[in-house]
Amino acid sequence: MVRRDDYLQRLAAVPLFADLDRHELEAVAEVGTDVDVEENRELVRQGDPASEAFLVLDGTAVATRDGEELATFGPGDFFGEMALLVHGHRSATVTATSPMSVRAFHKSEFDSLLDRSPKVAVKILRTTAVRLLNAEESPRH
Ligand code: CMP
Numbered sequence: 001m002v003r004r005d006d007y008l009q010r011l012a013a014v015p016l017f018a019d020l021d022r023h024e025l026e027a028v029a030e031v032g033t034d035v036d037v038e039e040n041r042e043l044v045r046q047g048d049p050a051s052e053a054f055l056v057l058d059g060t061a062v063a064t065r066d067g068e069e070l071a072t073f074g075p076g077d078f079f080g081e082m083a084l085l086v087h088g089h090r091s092a093t094v095t096a097t098s099p100m101s102v103r104a105f106h107k108s109e110f111d112s113l114l115d116r117s118p119k120v121a122v123k124i125l126r127t128t129a130v131r132l133l134n135a136e137e138s139p140r141h
Contacts, residue, residue: 003009004029004133006055006093007029007101008022008025008026008029010057011025011028011029012025013076014055014076014084015076015123016055016078016120016123016124016127017068017120019020019119020081020117020119020120023032024116024117027116027117028113028117028120030092031105031109031112032055032103032104032105032115033103033104034101034103034104035056035101035103035104036099036100036101037059037096037099037100037101038096038099039097039098039099039100040095040096040097041095041096042093042094042095043061043079043080043094043095043096044079044080044083044090044092044094045090045093046064046065046066046091046092046093047089047090048081048088048089048090048124049083049089049090050080050084050088050089050107051084051106051107051109052080052084052104052105052106052110053078053079053081053084053104053105053107053110054078054079054080054082054094054102054103054104054105055076055077055078055102055103055105056073056074056075056076056077056078056079056100056101056102056103057075057100057101057102058075058099058100058101058102059074059075059096059097059098059099059100059101059102060072060073060074060096060097060098060100061079061094061095061096061100062095062097063092063093063094063095064093064094064095065091065092065093070092070135071131071134072097073094076126079094079095080094081110081127081128082128082131084107084110084111085124085125085128086096089134
């Protein structure tokens with residue numbers, strides 16, 4: 001478990017939260033649950049219904065769709081947002097490629113994060129748009 005002050009510092013270093021002031025960061029630190037993940041564990045599985053989004057604190061993961069690699073994630077990256085944004089199912093499988101520490105945000109926490117901070121919401125939506133554009137630009141054969 002990361003100590004609160006350490007966690008606030010780590011949050012401030014995450015690009016997603018870089019524009020937030022101390023008060024806003026403290027609000028973000030209130031939500032979410034730290035989870036330690038073993039290497040090779042699937043954090044989300046393509047096609048499953050979704051209830052959480054994840055922020056990577058430590059370690060790395062890979063997103064695959066139908067067995068093909070889409071992207072890799074490291075500290076400061078988030079994933080699992082797409083299914084929550086559209087009330088859908090997981091678009092890809094995300095697997096830990098090292099031991100990981102992640103912060104899991106339940107859907108209600110993710111929604112309140114977006115409601116509380118338009119800056120965070122815009123960054124998440126921008127990143128998601130880029131992910132979708134990149135996926136379109138590199139169609140699978
Ligand atoms: P979600 O669909 O909830 O679960 C799988 C996650 O993988 C997805 O949210 C995104 O966070 C991530 N993901 C899916 N497709 C891509 C992509 N093309 N590039 C980067 N990340 C992706």
